Amino acid sequence: AQTIHQWPVAEIKAVGSPLSLGCTIKGKSSPNLYWYWQATGGTLQQLFYSITVGQVESVVQLNLSASRPKDDQFILSTEKLLLSHSGFYLCAWSLGGSYEQYFGPGTRLTVL
Amino acid sequence: QQKVQQSPESLIVPEGGMASLNCTSSDRNVDYFWWYRQHSGKSPKMLMSIFSNGEKEEGRFTVHLNKASLHTSLHIRDSQPSDSALYLCAAYNYAQGLTFGLGTRVSVFP
Numbered sequence: 160a161q162t163i164h165q166w167p168v169a170e171i172k173a174v175g176s177p178l179s180l181g182c183t184i185k186g187k188s189s190p191n192l193y194w195y196w197q198a199t200g201g202t203l204q205q206l207f208y209s210i211t212v213g214q215v216e217s218v219v220q221l222n223l224s225a226s227r228p229k230d231d232q233f234i235l236s237t238e239k240l241l242l243s244h245s246g247f248y249l250c251a252w253s254l255g256g257s258y259e260q261y262f263g264p265g266t267r268l269t270v271l
Numbered sequence: 272q273q274k275v276q277q278s279p280e281s282l283i284v285p286e287g288g289m290a291s292l293n294c295t296s297s298d299r300n301v302d303y304f305w306w307y308r309q310h311s312g313k314s315p316k317m318l319m320s321i322f323s324n325g326e327k328e329e330g331r332f333t334v335h336l337n338k339a340s341l342h343t344s345l346h347i348r349d350s351q352p353s354d355s356a357l358y359l360c361a362a363y364n365y366a367q368g369l370t371f372g373l374g375t376r377v378s379v380f381p
Contacts, residue, residue: 204371256368
């Protein structure tokens with residue numbers, strides 16, 4: 160069975176500080192991977208997607224970057240956090256672009 | 272840019288009642304529609320998907336799709352308090368991937 164983990168579960172960070180969020184998928188090789196951001200009470204905004212190791216496509220520019228250093232790992236980061244970065248960050252995987260996406264448990268980020 | 276419009280924004284349903292949610296895509300090239308349910312503080316879980324014109328039923332949930340009007344609807348019968356959640360409609364096309372609507376917040380009161 161496939162499992163998806165995200166870390167950390169929650170973060171409270173200061174404006175201007177760096178950030179690194181992680182996501183790991185076990186039990187599935189070469190999945191498509193996605194990062195989403197959700198403002199409190201809002202919809203899901205896709206940020207990045209990756210079809211293969213080392214390749215990441217940006218969907219929305221939010222002063223964030225993403226990397227896929229391993230087949231089963233997806234990292235979201237920034238060197239300088241903004242207040243507007245607060246929200247719920249979700250990692251998801253799918254077998255392909257047209258397949259169902261399975262979401263991880265998410266990381267709740269509060270920027271003060 | 273594909274847009275996915277959902278209505279109503281929120282819905283209050285008595286326990287045992289019927290909830291009807293709507294979703295329309297602005298993109299004629301949409302291939303699939305997905306319905307996700309997200310309980311407060313949790314991640315979204317896929318509820319139902321529909322690719323062809325017509326109706327699909329799974330338990331208390333029924334999804335309709337009219338591809339000509341790019342409209343899908345989700346109906347929840349015999350609503351339960353555990354159905355209280357944010358319901359997200361997502362439309363997929365090859366060029367733009369998956370686009371989510373703003374959601375409909377459903378509250379079921381006993």
